[in-house]
Amino acid sequence: MTKVHVTTTVNGEEVEFLADPRETLLDCLRDKLDMTGAKEGCGTGDCGACSVTVDGTLVCSCLVLGVEAQGKKVETVEGIADGEELHPLQRKFIEHAALQCGICTPGFLVAAKNLLEKNPDPTETEIRYWLAGNLCRCTGYDKIIRAVQDAAAEMRGAA
Amino acid sequence: MPKDELKSEYKLVGTRPDRPDGLDKVTGRARYGADFSMPGMLFAAVVRSPHAHAKILKIDASKALALEGVKAVVTRADFPDGLTGEDWNLQENTIANDTALYDGHAVAAVAATSALLARDAAKLIEVEYQVLPHVTDVDEAFAPGAPAVRPGSADHSVSSREVDLPDNVRHNVVREIEFGHGDVEAGFAEADLVREGTYKTEATHQGYIEPHACVGQMGADGRGEMWVCTQGQWFIRKFCAAVLGIEASGLRVTASEIGGGFGGKTTIFMEPLALALSRKAGGRPVKLVMTRSEVLRATGPTASASMDVKIGMKKDGTLTAARAVFRMQGGAFPGSPVDLALTCAFASYKLPNVEHIGYDILANRPKCAAYRAPGAPMGAFAVESLIDEMARELGLDPLDVRLKNAVAEGDKSSYGPTYNRIGLVEVLEATKAHPNLSVPLGPNQGRGVATGFWFNHGGETSVSVSVTEDGTATVSIGTPDIGGLRASIALMVAETFGIGYDDVRVNVVETGALGFNEPSHGSRATFASGKAAVTSAQSCIKQMCQRAADKWGIDAEAVEWVDGAAQPAGPNAGKFPPMTMKEIAETMGATGGPISGHNETTMDGVGASFGTHVVDVEVDPETGRTTILRYLVVQDAGKAVHPSYVEGQYQGGAVQGIGWALNEEYVYGKDGRLQNPIFLDYRVPVASDLPMIDTVIVEVPNPGHPYGVRGVGETGITPPLPAVANAIADAVGVRMKHLPMNPPKVLAAIKAKANG
Amino acid sequence: MVEVNLWSGLRRFTDGELVVTVEASTIGEMLDALKAAHPGLAPVIDAGVSVAVDGEVIAANYALPVRPDSEVYLMQKLKGG
Numbered sequence: 001m002t003k004v005h006v007t008t009t010v011n012g013e014e015v016e017f018l019a020d021p022r023e024t025l026l027d028c029l030r031d032k033l034d035m036t037g038a039k040e041g042c043g044t045g046d047c048g049a050c051s052v053t054v055d056g057t058l059v060c061s062c063l064v065l066g067v068e069a070q071g072k073k074v075e076t077v078e079g080i081a082d083g084e085e086l087h088p089l090q091r092k093f094i095e096h097a098a099l100q101c102g103i104c105t106p107g108f109l110v111a112a113k114n115l116l117e118k119n120p121d122p123t124e125t126e127i128r129y130w131l132a133g134n135l136c137r138c139t140g141y142d143k144i145i146r147a148v149q150d151a152a153a154e155m156r157g158a159a
Numbered sequence: 160m161p162k163d164e165l166k167s168e169y170k171l172v173g174t175r176p177d178r179p180d181g182l183d184k185v186t187g188r189a190r191y192g193a194d195f196s197m198p199g200m201l202f203a204a205v206v207r208s209p210h211a212h213a214k215i216l217k218i219d220a221s222k223a224l225a226l227e228g229v230k231a232v233v234t235r236a237d238f239p240d241g242l243t244g245e246d247w248n249l250q251e252n253t254i255a256n257d258t259a260l261y262d263g264h265a266v267a268a269v270a271a272t273s274a275l276l277a278r279d280a281a282k283l284i285e286v287e288y289q290v291l292p293h294v295t296d297v298d299e300a301f302a303p304g305a306p307a308v309r310p311g312s313a314d315h316s317v318s319s320r321e322v323d324l325p326d327n328v329r330h331n332v333v334r335e336i337e338f339g340h341g342d343v344e345a346g347f348a349e350a351d352l353v354r355e356g357t358y359k360t361e362a363t364h365q366g367y368i369e370p371h372a373c374v375g376q377m378g379a380d381g382r383g384e385m386w387v388c389t390q391g392q393w394f395i396r397k398f399c400a401a402v403l404g405i406e407a408s409g410l411r412v413t414a415s416e417i418g419g420g421f422g423g424k425t426t427i428f429m430e431p432l433a434l435a436l437s438r439k440a441g442g443r444p445v446k447l448v449m450t451r452s453e454v455l456r457a458t459g460p461t462a463s464a465s466m467d468v469k470i471g472m473k474k475d476g477t478l479t480a481a482r483a484v485f486r487m488q489g490g491a492f493p494g495s496p497v498d499l500a501l502t503c504a505f506a507s508y509k510l511p512n513v514e515h516i517g518y519d520i521l522a523n524r525p526k527c528a529a530y531r532a533p534g535a536p537m538g539a540f541a542v543e544s545l546i547d548e549m550a551r552e553l554g555l556d557p558l559d560v561r562l563k564n565a566v567a568e569g570d571k572s573s574y575g576p577t578y579n580r581i582g583l584v585e586v587l588e589a590t591k592a593h594p595n596l597s598v599p600l601g602p603n604q605g606r607g608v609a610t611g612f613w614f615n616h617g618g619e620t621s622v623s624v625s626v627t628e629d630g631t632a633t634v635s636i637g638t639p640d641i642g643g644l645r646a647s648i649a650l651m652v653a654e655t656f657g658i659g660y661d662d663v664r665v666n667v668v669e670t671g672a673l674g675f676n677e678p679s680h681g682s683r684a685t686f687a688s689g690k691a692a693v694t695s696a697q698s699c700i701k702q703m704c705q706r707a708a709d710k711w712g713i714d715a716e717a718v719e720w721v722d723g724a725a726q727p728a729g730p731n732a733g734k735f736p737p738m739t740m741k742e743i744a745e746t747m748g749a750t751g752g753p754i755s756g757h758n759e760t761t762m763d764g765v766g767a768s769f770g771t772h773v774v775d776v777e778v779d780p781e782t783g784r785t786t787i788l789r790y791l792v793v794q795d796a797g798k799a800v801h802p803s804y805v806e807g808q809y810q811g812g813a814v815q816g817i818g819w820a821l822n823e824e825y826v827y828g829k830d831g832r833l834q835n836p837i838f839l840d841y842r843v844p845v846a847s848d849l850p851m852i853d854t855v856i857v858e859v860p861n862p863g864h865p866y867g868v869r870g871v872g873e874t875g876i877t878p879p880l881p882a883v884a885n886a887i888a889d890a891v892g893v894r895m896k897h898l899p900m901n902p903p904k905v906l907a908a909i910k911a912k913a914n915g
Numbered sequence: 916m917v918e919v920n921l922w923s924g925l926r927r928f929t930d931g932e933l934v935v936t937v938e939a940s941t942i943g944e945m946l947d948a949l950k951a952a953h954p955g956l957a958p959v960i961d962a963g964v965s966v967a968v969d970g971e972v973i974a975a976n977y978a979l980p981v982r983p984d985s986e987v988y989l990m991q992k993l994k995g996g
Contacts, residue, residue, distance in 0.1 A: 078186065101418050
């Protein structure tokens, strides 16, 4: 099948690749751009391990075609830290032991960052519902929720 | 080490530092199974049977092979004949011979230059089937006249029970088990209350978020490499070598970071296919990544169970006798964990009279794999539900009944041997004292308790520790880090050396770098790799003391190791300033050479772990939906090396159990096909389903470990199934005996109670 | 001599005995002696068993000593998740 030339911006950098029209954005990030931070846990938009933002909207990159990224701004887990400086969410995830195996962590970080940009002071219930599309099989979510709460507090300057 | 030598206070063990692999895992840099690629790599796809049971008449791959970019196709014909026992089971499960045994059973595999092309090519491989009668339900497979899953496959020479089944039942029964002690009939006669019940649990999947993935490379010489997400790289090597008929030493296996396993990644599923394809494609590396539906259809699940339990109890709650008859199917192969389920079933209780009978049954389902305390949650569901029901009938507090019968050091276990130091009584007392027990409950709310047990496992272990030239320590372990293991090992090694936590680097190494290691399974990684690492560090310390003694011209016996340095042991040894690990390391090349210690053993000293859970639920009488209001896990860790990751094990185990109790199940259609092979329909608990999970770490040190460690990984999934059932009974008065307790089933039970 | 407690299903191989006595100083010797004295046990032992010595369950370590006063139980093979 003829491949399509795609130009897009990932984590602030302009990139281009050739995509088979059937390939997902997740496939393109991982296989064309060697950005393997986003993970495929299900391929059906149920687990959130592939979460990225496209023009600021949180999406499962397994449900977006690579060709749809044309001209968009994509943000992934690889772009969360500012150089050597970790984002408060990243620090708090480590501090609170909010990851065991870590496969779901990139998706949780992208989703939680998106939440805190929209709502800097979410309740526990709001966090739980926002993150309900991200599956974690190791932690039972307790420490993830606490890490997000703590990061939010720090970002508000309340910690 | 005698237990009075176990210290309760350490400098590092018991603290909560950041995990060493944390940075890689929050930045997306950590490389998991599917993240590895090699130059010239091909991509594979697998053709799977759409039938639960079918004769394979013909496989025609000519159209696939005609596609530009398709490099190889393999079928069973590419694998050696003549395997026996579990090796044959593994080979047959990897790729079907002449019969597909379950929906999803691999039939052929193809390698091509892109993942899309491989998938297209797989669709072009034509397989002609003759559909055979099938059976998927455990009770139906055990019923007289059930379709035979694998006629003639049962080997009753190893059955440990007198044959007491008619032939047309026996053909799906591959093993019969019987053990116990005392006189159960006399015990029931002594009881004031005798009750029995039949309980059923459905198969669930481990549900790790990372699908199985590997890159395999093998040449015509039978030598190769594999990069794979696994709980045990040596098991991958051993099983792949057996299935492919090559020498184990010919294969070098590197474990990637692992995205969850829970027992499901202790064995092989598709790894030999990647190697066989690579060999056939001239040695080009082949990447094989499963889809989620392949994971659910063809890997992992646990057994489904049908269980009869009978218990005798006196008015004061004392147990007099118990009998369990468990039937479990573990797919189309022997190996359901019915033996372990029985062994754990009554392990929490002093029982003078107990009988266990078990049947391992074949059905047209995928080969079951270990899942966190294999078998124990099912047995606990049956036993702890019935004990709860009887305690309520006698007006006794369910926790008091458990305390009255709880086993302690010196008691004979239900499975035979006498217990060493265990912490069940301490766990139950800590549970009783917890504030969650005094929270008032409202209408349609209920509280359930249950207790659980897991043995824990030592296993074959090899570890090496070397003194690094800058005075730090490098540790090589062979058990993948599935939940903070590097941190725990670094804490114990640093504590032993008397150096900083950051001065220890822990690497999970490949099969060429150490002797054999069993996987991170059986709750053994922190216990066994930790104990071997401490022994190895102690060997390094001994050598460092010798180097100091040589330099000072005194006997090595006159040197002791204190806080990361060698020093003279007392004034008679001479007056020398302490020589630090850094000083010794910097000159070690000139004082005798590199210093390292290693330990290889089948680890002894394992200590069992008991836990008690308390759950409060609210049941909506209109819909039957159960909401978890609060949840408490109390468990004996022996010693929590890194308490955050111990709590994490408790919380994660509890939530997997909640999923099993309330929602998760394999749903098979009449056609024998799995109806819910995606996460949308196989629904695991999500964040909005749950409250915080409260934990209490009880520490009754294990005398068999230098820091008192017991395993903690598995016990936590054992109590939730009955705890939630008991809470639902307390809330709305219905006794649910068939998992999952989903809204339609609970609603039907509520309606039946109202009408009856 | 070591007393070995069998699980009850094995009685059919030992003329109904649940506790059998064999000459052995290690687990390996004990298993060999059991097979020699009661050949019907051989397939069961070869298929894999665990042994509990003084309360500790050992999956496989034939070199481990057993003493005359050791409490020894033969058990179904244990495996973990």
